[in-house]
Amino acid sequence: MWSFAGILECMATHRNIYARMGSEDNTIRKMDLCNQVAARKLRPEAPEGHFLEQLILDCAGWYY
Numbered sequence: 001m002w003s004f005a006g007i008l009e010c011m012a013t014h015r016n017i018y019a020r021m022g023s024e025d026n027t028i029r030k031m032d033l034c035n036q037v038a039a040r041k042l043r044p045e046a047p048e049g050h051f052l053e054q055l056i057l058d059c060a061g062w063y064y
Contacts, residue, residue, distance in 0.1 A: 005044035005059035012046040012056065 006017040013019070018033050021042065036042035043060040046053040 001059045002044070005056045008052050008056045008059065009044040009046060012050050012052045017044060018042065 009017050021033060021036075033042065044056050045060070046056045
């Protein structure tokens with residue numbers, strides 16, 4: 001379900017998953033993203049009020 005939430009985030013934002021965490025020069029490393037997910041500090045999400053928001057939270061929410 002987690003990976004499906006990631007796909008939905010891409011569909012909702014038209015950007016790579018977790019793109020909001022980086023910058024234009026990609027200063028955040030992939031390992032940093034993995035560590036944040038493992039520490040339960042990061043999960044897929046949609047812009048507030050987006051029609052996919054609740055579905056994404058439901059798919060990613062099992063982890064929390």
